[in-house]
Amino acid sequence: MRFKFIVLFPIILMVFGLHSQNKQLLYDFYEIPQSLMVNPGVNAQERWHVGVPVISGLSLQAATSGVTVNDLFANDGIDFNVKVRERVLDAMGRRDDFSTTTQIEVISFGYRGRNRPDDYYSFGMYGETDVIVYWPRDLAILAFEGNGGANIGRGFDLGHLNVRGEMVNVFHFGVNRKMNDALTLGVRAKLYSSIFNFKSVNNSGTFSTVPGENNTLANTITADMQLQTAGVEGFIDILEQDGGRRDDLERLFAQRVLLGGNLGVGFDAGFTYKLNPQTTITGSILDVGFIYNTKDIKNYTLQGSASNEGINIFLPEDIDDLGADLWQELVDEIEAAVPFEDNSDGFISFRPLKVYGSIRYDFGQGGKTLSRECGCAINVTESTTTDYYKNSVGGQLFVIKRPLGFQPALTGFYQRRFGRTFTLKTTYTVDKYSFSNVGLGINLQAGPINFYLLGDNLLAYRNIADSHYASLQFGINILSWNDN
Amino acid sequence: MKAFFKCLCTLILLSTGVWSCSEEQDFDQFDDLSITPTLASSLFSVEAEESFINSVPVVNTFYSNTFNFDPFNENFVAERLLEGTINYEFVNSTSKPIAITIEFLDEAGNILDTEIFDIAAGPGFTATRDVTYGTGGKPLAILTTTSQIRVNGFNLGDNMSVSSESDPRIIMNSAAEFLFRLE
Numbered sequence: 027m028r029f030k031f032i033v034l035f036p037i038i039l040m041v042f043g044l045h046s047q048n049k050q051l052l053y054d055f056y057e058i059p060q061s062l063m064v065n066p067g068v069n070a071q072e073r074w075h076v077g078v079p080v081i082s083g084l085s086l087q088a089a090t091s092g093v094t095v096n097d098l099f100a101n102d103g104i105d106f107n108v109k110v111r112e113r114v115l116d117a118m119g120r121r122d123d124f125s126t127t128t129q130i131e132v133i134s135f136g137y138r139g140r141n142r143p144d145d146y147y148s149f150g151m152y153g154e155t156d157v158i159v160y161w162p163r164d165l166a167i168l169a170f171e172g173n174g175g176a177n178i179g180r181g182f183d184l185g186h187l188n189v190r191g192e193m194v195n196v197f198h199f200g201v202n203r204k205m206n207d208a209l210t211l212g213v214r215a216k217l218y219s220s221i222f223n224f225k226s227v228n229n230s231g232t233f234s235t236v237p238g239e240n241n242t243l244a245n246t247i248t249a250d251m252q253l254q255t256a257g258v259e260g261f262i263d264i265l266e267q268d269g270g271r272r273d274d275l276e277r278l279f280a281q282r283v284l285l286g287g288n289l290g291v292g293f294d295a296g297f298t299y300k301l302n303p304q305t306t307i308t309g310s311i312l313d314v315g316f317i318y319n320t321k322d323i324k325n326y327t328l329q330g331s332a333s334n335e336g337i338n339i340f341l342p343e344d345i346d347d348l349g350a351d352l353w354q355e356l357v358d359e360i361e362a363a364v365p366f367e368d369n370s371d372g373f374i375s376f377r378p379l380k381v382y383g384s385i386r387y388d389f390g391q392g393g394k395t396l397s398r399e400c401g402c403a404i405n406v407t408e409s410t411t412t413d414y415y416k417n418s419v420g421g422q423l424f425v426i427k428r429p430l431g432f433q434p435a436l437t438g439f440y441q442r443r444f445g446r447t448f449t450l451k452t453t454y455t456v457d458k459y460s461f462s463n464v465g466l467g468i469n470l471q472a473g474p475i476n477f478y479l480l481g482d483n484l485l486a487y488r489n490i491a492d493s494h495y496a497s498l499q500f501g502i503n504i505l506s507w508n509d510n
Numbered sequence: 511m512k513a514f515f516k517c518l519c520t521l522i523l524l525s526t527g528v529w530s531c532s533e534e535q536d537f538d539q540f541d542d543l544s545i546t547p548t549l550a551s552s553l554f555s556v557e558a559e560e561s562f563i564n565s566v567p568v569v570n571t572f573y574s575n576t577f578n579f580d581p582f583n584e585n586f587v588a589e590r591l592l593e594g595t596i597n598y599e600f601v602n603s604t605s606k607p608i609a610i611t612i613e614f615l616d617e618a619g620n621i622l623d624t625e626i627f628d629i630a631a632g633p634g635f636t637a638t639r640d641v642t643y644g645t646g647g648k649p650l651a652i653l654t655t656t657s658q659i660r661v662n663g664f665n666l667g668d669n670m671s672v673s674s675e676s677d678p679r680i681i682m683n684s685a686a687e688f689l690f691r692l693e
Contacts, residue, residue, distance in 0.1 A: 099535040106539040172547030174687040241552035242599060242685035336552035336684070339661070341573060342562040352554075352577040491532040 048424045049085065050437040050453050051467035051480035052499060054298075054308050054384050057449050058469050058478045059136055059503050062148050064382060065310035066200045066212030067296035070136075070146045075476070075505035077134030083152065083501040085129040091459045092118040092161065096492035115170055118161045120186045121430060121458075125158035131501065146202040148214075153283070156378060157191030160430060173235040173245070184231035184249055188429045192375065193221040194317070195283045200294070210298040212310075218290035220317045221282040222257035223375050227429040241335035248331040249364055254373050255326075256288055256319035290317030292377055304415065306386045313377040320372040332363035384422040388415035392443065416443050422453075433458065447471045455482070462486075465497075476503040545692040546592065553596065553684040554579075556661055560604040560678035564669045573663035576615065580657060587690070588654040593644025594688035598625070602632040603675040606667025610682055615658040623652045627682070631667060633675045644689075 053064045059075040060083045061068045077083060097113045098106070129152055136148035164182040171177055200214030231249035238244035264274045281287065292315015298308045337352045392414050418441040425434045435457035442450045448470055455463040460483060467480035479500045486493030558573060566572040581587060602608055612625040625641060644650045663680070672678065 095535060096533055099537050099539055101534045101536040106542040107544050110543065168547070169692065170545055170547060172549045172690070174548035174550030177548075178550060235550055238552055238683075240557075241555040242597060242683045243550055243552045245551055334551070335555070337554040337577065337579075339554070339556045339573075339575070341556070341558035342565070345562075345573075348575050350577070353579050353581070488531055489533050491535055 048426070048435045048437075048455070048457070049480075049499065050422055050424060050435065050439070050455050051451055051465050051482065053382050053422055053424075054386060055441075055449075055451055055467060055469065055478075055480075057471070058476070058501075059134070059148070059505060060131070060478075060501055062136065062146075062200060062202060062212070062214075063131075063152075063294075064312065065296035065298070065308055066148075066202055066214040066294050067210050067298050067310065068202065068212065068308070069210055069298045069306075070202045072136070072138075072146075073506045074137035075135070075148075075503050077131055077150065078502040078504065080130065080132055081501060082134045082503050083129065083131030083499070085127070085499045086497065091124075092122040094492045096489060099491070110170075115167060118163065120160060120163045120183075120188075122161040123158055123428070123430075124161075126155060126191075127157075128155045129153070134503070142203075144204040147200070148202070149197075149199040151195065151197050153193070153195050155191075155193045158189070158428060159191075160186070160188040162186040162188070168233070173233070178235050178237075178243070181232040181234040184233060184247075184251055185229045187229050187251065188227050189253075190225040190227055190429050192223040192317075194223075194290075194377075195219040195221065198294075208300040212294075212296050214294040216292040216294065216313070216315055217285075218292060218315060218317050218377070219283060219285045220257055220288040220290065220319065220375075221279065222255070222261065223288070223317060223319055224253065224255040224258055225375060225429075226251070226253040228252075238335040240338045244333050244335045246331075246333040247364055249328045251328040253326045254319075254375075255324050256317075256373070256375070257282060257322045259324045260322045288317055288319045288321050290375075290377070291315055296382075304388045306388070307384065308386070309383045310381070312380040312382070314379060315377045317375050317377070318372065319375060323370045323372055324368055325371060325373070326366070326368050328364060328366050330364035332360045334360055379427040381425045382422065384420055386418050386420035386441075388418050390416040392416035414443075417441065424457075451480075453482075460486075467499075474504050474506060476505050477501070543693055546689055547692065548687055548689050550687045551685065553686055554659065554661070555681070555683045556610070556663065557679055557681045558663060560606075560673055560680075563604065563606070563608075563663075563665050563680070564672070566665070566669075570664050570666075571662065572665050573661065576658055576660040578657065579659040582653040582656045587688075590690040590692060591644075591650060591654060592689045592691050593642070593647070593650070594653065594686055595640050595642045595647075596684060596686045598627065598639045598641070599681075599683040600627060600629050600635070600637045601681040602629045602635040603673055604632050604667075604678045604680055605671040605673040606665055607631045608680050609664040609666055610680075611660075611662045611664075612684075613660040613662070614652055614656040615660060616655045617657040619658065622656060623648065628666075629680065633673050633678065 049064050052058060052061055054068060055061050056069045056071060059072060059077070062070060063083070093113045098109050131150060131152040134150035136146060139145040139147060164186045168182045197217040197219070198214050200212060202210065202212040204210045229251040231247065231251060233247045235243055235245050260278055261275065264271055264278060292313055294310065294312045296308065296310030298306060300306050334356070337356055420439055422437040422439065423434065424437065425432050435455055437453050437455040439451060439453045449468070451467040453465040455465065462485055463483045464485055465480065465482040466484055467478065469476070469478045482497035483493060556573065563572045608629040610627045610629065614622045616622055627639065629635060629637065641648065643653050
């Protein structure tokens with residue numbers, strides 16, 4: 027059962043896993059204060075905002091680039107092993123991945139500078155979990171089929187093992203500055219407090235079974251593999267203890283959250299630029315940073331090369347080896363050639379870098395400047411007339427750095443504002459997970475209370491088990507457009 | 511405020527209730543998963559030059575060795591082995607007939623099974639034999655309790671003759687393919 031769990035864990039995670047950091051609905055949705063988190067240079071409008079602790083920004087996303095829950099577990103009478111064979115082993119490639127990204131905003135504040143009203147300062151703390159595991163295709167085939175039969179002569183690529191994950195608490199402080207009527211810039215400094223981190227990337231090597239020179243078959247392994255962990259052993263040690271487990275876990279978790287573990291630094295930067303009164307381009311780069319892992323380190327390595335053709339006796343050369351433990355000698359020889367070792371060497375882990383860009387065209391003039399009508403829109407000069415448009419249409423590009431390269435997503439969107447209180451945004455996104463991802467987001471401003479709800483891939487909700495992608499983000503803030 | 515929360519509830523219901531439907535799923539299917547890989551590896555080989563065979567003064571037996579051989583009775587293997595085949599290959603380029611016996615011994619040294627191979631004189635003699643264990647073959651217990659292997663080589667000819675081959679020798683190779691149930 028344990029082995030089954032280990033083998034199918036990636037599949038299950040891929041099916042149920044939370045995926046993707048693309049927040050295409052939130053991006054440039056400047057009515058929502060949390061849009062500052064995906065572009066610190068967004069066209070911020072509010073005078074101040076306070077996120078309702080813990081629920082100001084919840085982000086849960088789920089996706090699969092390969093098999094779905096329904097593919098495997100639909101009650102369709104098809105043998106489960108056939109489904110695993112046809113829909114997982116035969117269908118999924120090494121670039122198929124599953125990942126989890128959850129983000130919980132714990133604290134979020136923002137306010138406009140009293141002496142510099144063009145500056146909007148925001149700060150807070152959020153927790154983020156990010157895990158990505160690529161489907162280890164060759165290793166899965168090796169486990170399911172073995173190296174015998176038709177697989178003799180086949181090389182199994184050990185580089186198919188690609189895993190990266192972390193849980194981190196982020197303290198951040200950002201400044202959003204309106205440089206002039208056209209340009210708004212923003213930057214956010216981040217301090218990362220790592221809770222745990224692990225990665226096994228850039229592995230290489232092969233395992234193959236081919237006709238041998240000194241015996242029928244030769245099993246050959248060439249491996250350069252490494253799993254680096256930081257902060258994991260501490261939790262494992264507690265879990266393996268008999269008593270006081272929960273208290274100890276909570277204590278360790280709190281310690282790591284509050285800068286007691288491995289630390290790192292990083293920054294976000296972004297801009298908004300009006301090409302003309304109706305056309306705006308934006309861009310941002312997020313999580314340019316790293317964590318320097320020196321505490322609670324345990325790394326595992328498998329490096330070397332060996333070829334095994336069993337016990338080989340050559341006569342007369344080996345006649346003196348009578349009585350020797352030939353089997354143990356063989357095992358020792360292989361272990362010496364490809365040692366599985368561990369160490370506690372520190373390492374640097376880079377955060378998953380993300381880049382956004384967009385172009386937006388506003389149309390359907392809906393009124394005069396926001397500042398004239400409601401006293402809001404601090405981010406405009408009082409003497410300048412800024413038109414208020416009901417509609418926006420545009421495109422967005424998102425790219426994230428993943429262990430196997432950059433992963434893009436392209437989004438087209440339409441946004442509609444119904445007065446000052448209600449805004450809708452709908453998106454269509456194409457990425458490696460879906461070509462039919464239609465999302466819908468709403469932002470509701472009821473007095474000082476701001477509520478937003480953003481949902482992705484809504485068409486798939488007809489049969490959520492068959493969905494390749496689903497996400498939900500929501501939050502509640504209290505904000506002010508004026509002096510209240 | 512009341513209207514706000516009404517609206518909030520409605521939207522959440524819309525997004526999570528109305529839209530999210532699902533066909534019937536049966537997660538118990540997971541228990542039906544069967545993982546049965548075939549693992550292949552060489553086991554052992556013996557290669558003896560004809561000059562060595564001729565040099566052994568003891569008539570008949572030119573080699574006898576008992577060595578520890580634990581791969582079959584490792585717990586992980588013994589508990590999961592379903593069936594298997596051991597393939598033996600022989601090439602005899604010497605001038606004399608040879609006999610090789612393979613004895614499978616348990617930890618106490620008791621003989622569990624014996625394979626006897628009569629190899630005709632060379633040059634140019636080749637032969638293979640597949641021995642199956644499990645379904646339709648010998649009992650799996652022979653493998654799972656084997657802790658040692660004894661290899662005996664017998665010269666069924668004389669100590670004088672020399673093959674016309676340039677490098678005459680007797681070669682015995684062996685490899686196995688085993689079917690395991692990992693789950």
